[in-house]
Amino acid sequence: MLEGKKIILGVCGSIAAYKSATLVRLLVKAGAQVQVVMTPDATNFITPLTLSTLSKRPVYSDYFKPETGEWNNHVELGLWGDAMIIAPASANTMAKMATGLVDNLLTAVYLSAKCPVYFAPAMDLDMWKHETTQQNITDLQSFGNILMPPGSGELASGLHGEGRMAEPEEIVAFLTDDIKKKLPLFGKQLLVTAGPTYEAIDPVRFIGNHSSGKMGFALADELASLGADVTLIAGPTAQISKYKSIKRINVTSAADMLQECLTYFPAANACVMCAAVADYTPATVSAQKIKKHDDGLNIELKKTTDILKTLGGQKRDGQVLVGFALETQNEEQYAIEKLEKKNLDLIVLNSLNDAGAGFKGDTNKITLIDRQLHKTTFDLKNKAEVAHDICIKLIELLKK
Structure with missing residues (x-):
């Protein structure tokens, strides 16, 4: 189902960003083309070089390339994808997505995207349970975005509960199944x-x-x-x-x-x-x-x-x-x-x-x-x- 698909992968500032490397590798292995877009904070958790090497494409995190002044066109990036996955999706980025706040390249690409958008939250238990987070998730789903539910387990804080980003294998399986369900011969x-x-x-x-x-x-x-x-x-x-x-x-x-x-x-x-x-x-x-x-x-x-x-x-x-x-x-x-x-x-x-x-x-x-x-x-x-x-x-x- 992912053969030849163009996937925009948004990576936010979260300890779960380390899983993005495995996610890129699995998507590429499945035959997809992967374009990684990172928030500036995400680069503190995993290097663009790692994700660029695995995706075989340059990674974007700024509106322009400082060394050349060349613009990273968020509109073209948004139109390029067959699907967009934001994983990990931090509470901060989800709040921006829900309210239309655009203060980085990733949220600009999100607002420009014409393809289905999937998001895989990753945060601590109390942040996940907070009323504003849950309201933002409800709003995002009402806009047509597709939630990839988090798992439950030990969190970075030491707490145990919901908030763990879905595993890369689960994300790829979720995306594959969702694409397949929308095809004309699904179930035949x-x-x-x-x-x-x-x-x-x-x-x-x-x-x-x-x-x-x-x-x-x-x-x-x-x-x-x-x-x-x-x-x-x-x-x-x-x-x-x-x-x-x-x-x-x-x-x-x-x-x-x-x-x-x-x-x-x-x-x-x-x-x-x-x-x-x-x-x-x-x-x-x-x-x-x-x-x-x-x-x-x-x-x-x-x-x-x-x-x-x-x-x-x-x-x-x-x-x-x-x-x-x-x-x-x-x-x-x-x-x-x-x-x-x-x-x-x-x-x-x-x-x-x-x-x-x-x-x-x-x-x-x-x-x-x-x-x-x-x-x-x-x-x-x-x-x-x-x-x-x-x-x-x-x-x-x-x-x-």
Whole structure:
């Protein structure tokens, strides 16, 4: 959820500022870009050099650079972020935020921010319990700011109670969960298949196809980025998912893929069958390597179970099933026949006659056809963009 996100981290004058180093490291590790803005007092607790080294960006604490007179533009900083976290948020800074007092760069950036603002209070027990602090927190939340509640434990004063800043791991988890809850596919279970299947002839040979799995993996990544809980059933491929949250199940044959699909399909809100599953498999598999003969080799093939048709027959009301059709002739006719025969809600058509479409490449050109035979044709795009187009249509279908 944090991959590529731009996070403004505000650090206030508090003993808990030492935790900011770990927080920056965790955010960067999660793939976020982190811009640290410190109050002048915060620099007494942790050095800007430490946070700059960890964030790989300069740290700002003044309106301008004394050595050059260059202005640190608080408006640009406020507009830059996808989210702003103030951690630790001292009682002093929260009071300024609640009343609109701007006497340092951090509060100026806060007032300029257009993104969601999270704050993680850190202070002693009596300061935390004070009526003015609690009123300031209430006011900040009424403005739309999001409280990351403090923990309870031993405080710097020696007292024991509320006021400890949330741990960095808790802050990252809170931010991740909050972002995910706002995404269009949050709470949805999505099943995706990708890649080829290999049908064994003997221990060293197989029947397969040229599918790389790139399109299916791009779809799984896009669905995960939209908040879905994704299960990816992948045939033999070198592709790697971008998101660790994706549950990947590796299979080899069409029979293996069928078994896993039957296991996970019933719980899925939607299934996107992007895999290039073999239509035929050897009737018998030799236990030993078949030796070469001068008179050629005949292999008897039998049909594999049609996974897409099988799932279409089991599909319940409200469940969305998406199939793919890679054709070389009569493309739309064959795609519509497949859509209807296999009880699909959407079919993604691409043609090997279109330059840049098909297996292995990084681009694709698709046409989407739904149950009402509404057709949408897209230009040639990279597969990540194609995945986004498919997912926009999928979101629309899940809302019906």
